[in-house]
Amino acid sequence: MRDILQSLKFITxxxxxxxxxxxxxxxxxxxxxxxxxxxxxxxLLTPKKPFNLPxxxxxxxxxxxxxxxxxxxxxxxxxxxxxxxxxxxVDWVKSLETGKINPRFDRLDPKAKPIVMDLxxxxxxxxxxxxxxxxxxxxxxxxxxxxxxxxxxxxxxGANQISMAAILMGQKCGVCHGKVAFPITAKTCRxxxxxxxxxxxxxxxxxxxxxxx
Amino acid sequence: MNHATRCGRRFALLLALAGTLWxxxxxxxxxxxxxxLNENAEKEGMPPVIFPHWFHRIRFRCKVCHADxxxxxxxxxxxxxxxxxxxxxxxxxxxxxxxxxxxxxxNICHSGKPGLPTQVIGSRLGKLAPPGPTxxxxx
Numbered sequence: 001m002r003d004i005l006q007s008l009k010f011i012t013x014x015x016x017x018x019x020x021x022x023x024x025x026x027x028x029x030x031x032x033x034x035x036x037x038x039x040x041x042x043x044l045l046t047p048k049k050p051f052n053l054p055x056x057x058x059x060x061x062x063x064x065x066x067x068x069x070x071x072x073x074x075x076x077x078x079x080x081x082x083x084x085x086x087x088x089x090v091d092w093v094k095s096l097e098t099g100k101i102n103p104r105f106d107r108l109d110p111k112a113k114p115i116v117m118d119l120x121x122x123x124x125x126x127x128x129x130x131x132x133x134x135x136x137x138x139x140x141x142x143x144x145x146x147x148x149x150x151x152x153x154x155x156x157x158g159a160n161q162i163s164m165a166a167i168l169m170g171q172k173c174g175v176c177h178g179k180v181a182f183p184i185t186a187k188t189c190r191x192x193x194x195x196x197x198x199x200x201x202x203x204x205x206x207x208x209x210x211x212x213x
Numbered sequence: 214m215n216h217a218t219r220c221g222r223r224f225a226l227l228l229a230l231a232g233t234l235w236x237x238x239x240x241x242x243x244x245x246x247x248x249x250l251n252e253n254a255e256k257e258g259m260p261p262v263i264f265p266h267w268f269h270r271i272r273f274r275c276k277v278c279h280a281d282x283x284x285x286x287x288x289x290x291x292x293x294x295x296x297x298x299x300x301x302x303x304x305x306x307x308x309x310x311x312x313x314x315x316x317x318x319x320n321i322c323h324s325g326k327p328g329l330p331t332q333v334i335g336s337r338l339g340k341l342a343p344p345g346p347t348x349x350x351x352x
């Protein structure tokens with residue numbers, strides 16, 4: 001009887017050891033499988049950064065500064081504005097168009113209206129990209145003529161040499177775009193490069209003519 | 214000091230360390246278009262200024278500051294100092310206790326981390342040619 005009991009114990013022990021080895025093997029296999037996955041290498045597609053962080057957490061404000069607690073968190077201000085996927089994650093032009101914001105055009109007079117000029121300028125670009133349509137309308141909602149003319153853009157057809165290199169270096173359109181106005185990323189190319197080549201050459205003239213009528 | 218308190222303290226210390234590491238490891242993202250202004254601030258013993266463009270453009274169109282008040286389209290390019298502000302120029306045109314709060318609230322503007330150079334936060338040019346050290350650090 002005692003012999004049978006002892007052999008039973010021995011068999012159980014063997015089973016336990018076998019099970020433990022099996023589990024260890026499976027775990028090791030799972031661990032080994034992870035680094036072998038070739039899809040894990042993706043150096044340039046970095047995880048999405050958090051945005052519209054409260055001032056104390058944004059990495060620029062000193063969280064110990066006495067005034068930081070008084071500052072409005074951007075998320076709170078942007079709650080009802082039109083969203084975008086670049087910059088502040090706010091579409092400022094659409095927010096203005098839809099009346100979500102009504103910023104003053106004059107420091108003192110809340111009723112002052114901007115002098116809006118509805119004139120599109122089409123710039124035929126040299127490369128394969130679609131032509132650029134520059135809308136005066138959206139720009140004059142925010143700005144005064146003197147902000148751009150004549151220092152940045154000479155108000156004369158063909159007088160302005162513009163290149164993406166100059167823009168990226170902060171000249172021409174880059175004086176605002178890429179700094180405060182919508183940024184220059186692959187997501188925003190088509191905002192300006194919007195007119196297919198070989199189509200509607202007279203668009204600029206048409207709009208200008210309409211204005212004169 | 215009993216054992217429990219000591220353990221608690223050690224745990225708190227570890228937690229703080231982990232928190233710091235987690236925070237420094239996080240990619241920081243202040244608002245696109247905000248300015249750090251440190252041409253004079255730290256040289257004169259104040260923290261750098263952080264100007265929130267987004268807060269101001271909700272209230273005023275670009276024209277008000279950039280055409281009427283003479284702000285240049287360049288961070289640190291307008292030569293602003295506190296004397297001009299209290300004389301009603303630049304920021305002082307509104308921050309006079311009438312249109313916006315007055316300049317006694319130093320720490321609301323002078324709220325940047327020490328050592329930040331003048332820059333436009335999140336700008337394309339800043340990514341191509343990162344801003345240099347501050348005047349104070351150069352010496």
